[in-house]
Amino acid sequence: MASAPSVIVIDAERLTATLAGDILRVLGFSPVIMSYSAEEGEGRLEREKPDIVMLDLECGGGRDGLDLVRRLRDAGASYNPLVPVIVMTAHSDIERVFAARDAGANEFLAKPFTPRAIFQRLAEVVERPRPFVVLPSFFGPDRRRSSRPFDGEDKRMTPAMPAPGVRVGGAGDAFLRELRKRASEGNLA
């Protein structure tokens, strides 16, 4: 039987999480899983395997939300390395945006967010999914949003940050094998 797409919100600030949850339910996502720390969120990710992850970079418990993003993109550790990840943060420093992008986040939502901003980020990941790029130094959504020809040059404007735990060695071959294996098991979104 078909079911609505599920979302997890991981944010130590409960009121912000409540607001995000209210909006997600109004839009029709179900269930909307609420988690108020990185540790709790990590456990629920594994158990409930949500279709979308929304997390604050300061998600509580003394852990950086970027670690969670990297773990989600780690084929050996993640329930779905392709899961859409929207990071939220009150830090709007450009370095944080780059760090979130380099960790493999799909979208960035600066706090305080507006209803339109959260609506647009969700629409991006659901309606306009991007392909994933596999490079030795990066695994994540294609950063290019247009469809201009691309012949393999790395066109990123900033160097990729190291992504500990993302095993994409051998130009991504092992990683691709893992993905294909999961796909054959029906274990990918």
Added chain:
Amino acid sequence: MTGEKTPQARLIGPSTALKQKAREYVRFDQASLARVEKAFATFVQANKGWCKTQAEALSAAFETWPASGSVSREAARALFGLAHDLRGLGTTLGYPLLTATCDSLCKFLDERDLAPDDIRIVKLHVDMVVLVVTKDMQGDGGELGRGLMTDLRNAVAERQGED
């Protein structure tokens, strides 16, 4: 530049599975956006009192600090956490001045181990937060709000220049 080419990128997808799954349940049209905006407005109305509660907690946390001498990392972290939450929701709940003040406070706390002279700067931020909620200074707070914000920024810049 060495002229070396980076390895060929490989692409996976894009997957349309989520789009297909959402089709019957989630729509991204004007009617949905209107519902989201209504839910947002309802949330703001229901949580107007949160900023006052949070400002009181911030003030109470600061009161536990020593009047002079060094401040423990735990005490600084507690204040940072409260300011961080106010920064994230201040504007949403109608108080952009709270977001601006707490953004300044978080950056100030984040950048340094606090010296005794820094406590005065922290107190200016806490007083500003309390003033904004007690005087209900919504938006930019008018002439008073803008003036106080300028004074606060000048005080921070002056203190940073002393280091």
